[in-house]
Amino acid sequence: MNMTNQIDKRSPRTKARVIQILDAATACFVEQGFHGTGMARIAERAEMSAGHIYHYFDSKDAIIAAIVERETSAHEAKMREFQSLPCENLKNEMVARAEEGVRTNTDPFRSALSLEIVAEAKRNPDIAERLRRHDVIVRTEFARLLSEKLKLDHAEGRVEVLFTLFDGLAIRMLRHPDLDQAGLTRFIRQAILAVLAD
Amino acid sequence: MNMTNQIDKRSPRTKARVIQILDAATACFVEQGFHGTGMARIAERAEMSAGHIYHYFDSKDAIIAAIVERETSAHEAKMREFQSLPCENLKNEMVARAEEGVRTNTDPFRSALSLEIVAEAKRNPDIAERLRRHDVIVRTEFARLLSEKLKLDHAEGRVEVLFTLFDGLAIRMLRHPDLDQAGLTRFIRQAILAVLAD
DNA sequence: AAAGTTAGAATGAACGTTCGAAATAATGTT
DNA sequence: AACATTATTTCGAACGTTCATTCTAACTTT
Numbered sequence: 053m054n055m056t057n058q059i060d061k062r063s064p065r066t067k068a069r070v071i072q073i074l075d076a077a078t079a080c081f082v083e084q085g086f087h088g089t090g091m092a093r094i095a096e097r098a099e100m101s102a103g104h105i106y107h108y109f110d111s112k113d114a115i116i117a118a119i120v121e122r123e124t125s126a127h128e129a130k131m132r133e134f135q136s137l138p139c140e141n142l143k144n145e146m147v148a149r150a151e152e153g154v155r156t157n158t159d160p161f162r163s164a165l166s167l168e169i170v171a172e173a174k175r176n177p178d179i180a181e182r183l184r185r186h187d188v189i190v191r192t193e194f195a196r197l198l199s200e201k202l203k204l205d206h207a208e209g210r211v212e213v214l215f216t217l218f219d220g221l222a223i224r225m226l227r228h229p230d231l232d233q234a235g236l237t238r239f240i241r242q243a244i245l246a247v248l249a250d
Numbered sequence: 251m252n253m254t255n256q257i258d259k260r261s262p263r264t265k266a267r268v269i270q271i272l273d274a275a276t277a278c279f280v281e282q283g284f285h286g287t288g289m290a291r292i293a294e295r296a297e298m299s300a301g302h303i304y305h306y307f308d309s310k311d312a313i314i315a316a317i318v319e320r321e322t323s324a325h326e327a328k329m330r331e332f333q334s335l336p337c338e339n340l341k342n343e344m345v346a347r348a349e350e351g352v353r354t355n356t357d358p359f360r361s362a363l364s365l366e367i368v369a370e371a372k373r374n375p376d377i378a379e380r381l382r383r384h385d386v387i388v389r390t391e392f393a394r395l396l397s398e399k400l401k402l403d404h405a406e407g408r409v410e411v412l413f414t415l416f417d418g419l420a421i422r423m424l425r426h427p428d429l430d431q432a433g434l435t436r437f438i439r440q441a442i443l444a445v446l447a448d
Numbered sequence: 449a450a451a452g453t454t455a456g457a458a459t460g461a462a463c464g465t466t467c468g469a470a471a472t473a474a475t476g477t478t
Numbered sequence: 479a480a481c482a483t484t485a486t487t488t489c490g491a492a493c494g495t496t497c498a499t500t501c502t503a504a505c506t507t508t
Contacts, residue, residue: 085373087285090497101455103500112498164372170421171369174362175283180424187425209433212422213415213441216434219425220418223368224410226378227385227417235407236414239445243411246444247437263487288463299489301466310464 070108073098074122077115082164086116086172113176120169120179124186131190139201143248150244153218154237160229163222170222191215202248213247268306271296272320275313280362284314284370311374318367318377322384329388337399341446348412348442352435355419358427364420389413400446408445415441 076098080089091112095102109115137145156162173180191211199207217240224231260268274296278287289310293300307313335343354360371378389409397405415438422429 085369088373091499092497102498103456104454106499107453167368167372170365170424171283171372173424174365174369175286183425184427191426206433206436208430209437212426212429212434213437215425216418216422216438217411217415217441218418219421220414220416223417223421224414226368226371227381227413228389228410229382231410232406235404236410238404239407239411240414242444242447243415243441246440249440267487289465290463300464301490302488304465305487 066108069100070118072100073105073108073115074118078119078165081116081119081168082161086168113178116169116172116176117179117182119165120172120182123165123169124182128186128189131193134197135193142201146248147241147244150214151237151241154221154233154240157218157221158225158231158233158236160225163225166219166222167226198248204248204250210247214244217243264306267298268316270298271303271306271313272316276317276363279314279317279366280359284366311376314367314370314374315377315380317363318370318380321363321367322380326384326387329391332395333391340395340399344446345439345442349435349439351416352419352438353431355416356423356429356431356434358423361420361423364417365424368420396446402446402448411445412442 073094077089077094080094080097083089084093091102091105094115095105098105105115109118134146134149157166169179169183173183191208194214195207195211198204198210204210271292275287275292278292278295281287282291289300289303292313293303296303303313307316332344332347355364367377367381371381389406392412393405393409396402396408402408
């Protein structure tokens with residue numbers, strides 16, 4: 053009955069199964085969307101029966117919640133890397149990482165997953181809440197970085213624009229799948245530098 | 251084959267009903283998403299029976315297709331306004347209109363509708379195709395504007411960043427519904443100016 | 449053999465869609 | 479004008495399908 057103990061006591065086998073389901077579901081959602089994917093298809097891809105998935109997750113909704121959890125915590129971990137960076141040359145380092153971020157966010161799989169999560173948040177208040185809580189964390193941490201280490205004023209406004217830019221990439225990839233990444237990156241850097249200027 | 255004639259031949263009553271359905275469906279989709287909305291709810295909001303909707307639309311998918319059509323053509327009309335603008339002071343005019351665009355795209359109803367359309371495109375190839383065709387039009391027209399009237403090189407790359415910014419606003423509103431619009435707009439202008447600089 | 453694990457058919461609800469008839473409007477006839 | 483007839487609009491119940499979820503029995507492992 054004790055859920056917390058159950059989680060802690062998960063055997064390696066169980067943990068592997070959970071990851072197996074999560075990976076399969078993620079792939080399905082990316083390809084056909086949350087509502088276009090049936091439990092049967094997830095089961096097929098995870099190489100187990102549909103009914104069996106319910107031994108690891110209470111519902112289909114719980115699966116996407118777990119996927120969102122996985123994504124957001126990975127994202128928060130990436131954010132923490134920034135905080136341990138030295139102050140000098142921080143701006144250049146940030147621009148460099150931003151370009152890496154462009155590459156990541158324009159990756160078809162990643163951008164599709166982001167969009168799927170956002171789409172689900174529009175329908176599922178629980179997902180929306182998770183996304184907002186996560187956003188507060190990365191937003192305020194990043195703003196403090198700009199404010200304390202780069203000595204920039206109005207850090208919140210700057211962060212908002214930077215995040216808008218990166219969020220926009222997922223939609224951009226959907227509307228223009230074969231866009232010129234190099235050309236895009238060049239002017240994104242220009243935009244980022246402008247937003248980070250005094 | 252002539253769609254325009256078909257529309258023209260519709261009786262005022264029919265046109266009113268179609269708009270009634272489209273408006274009701276749009277409101278429902280914005281609030282609960284396409285898949286969270288049943289035909290029954292659309293019917294209730296449009297004040298007619300569910301079955302009757304099928305006299306005006308072949309399917310639920312046809313409704314969202316019509317909504318997308320309405321949105322994209324309104325968007326293309328707005329784009330055409332730019333072309334009739336005088337060359338001198340065009341850049342300032344564009345920045346001014348961009349700020350108006352920020353206001354529009356951060357409107358809760360509008361941003362939710364944009365997201366819903368994008369989300370549906372992820373699942374429905376027909377919608378995705380419509381969105382891409384529309385994107386080609388506004389993208390190339392806008393690029394020509396930058397290239398011919400503002401004499402800017404790499405117009406496509408610049409346009410891509412500008413569009414990324416505006417597309418991102420819809421997601422941003424979902425993640426951070428009560429963001430500070432003024433602070434955002436200030437740095438968006440800064441970013442736009444950087445993208446439009448030689 | 450007991451406990452844990454798996455499969456796949458059964459269940460039941462939700463929902464898009466269809467259908468036949470009733471109500472209403474339009475047209476024609478005397 | 480009054481009536482008859484044809485066409486259009488509207489409704490709401492019924493249908494069929496899809497799909498998440500449950501259940502029971504079989505199978506592994508210890």
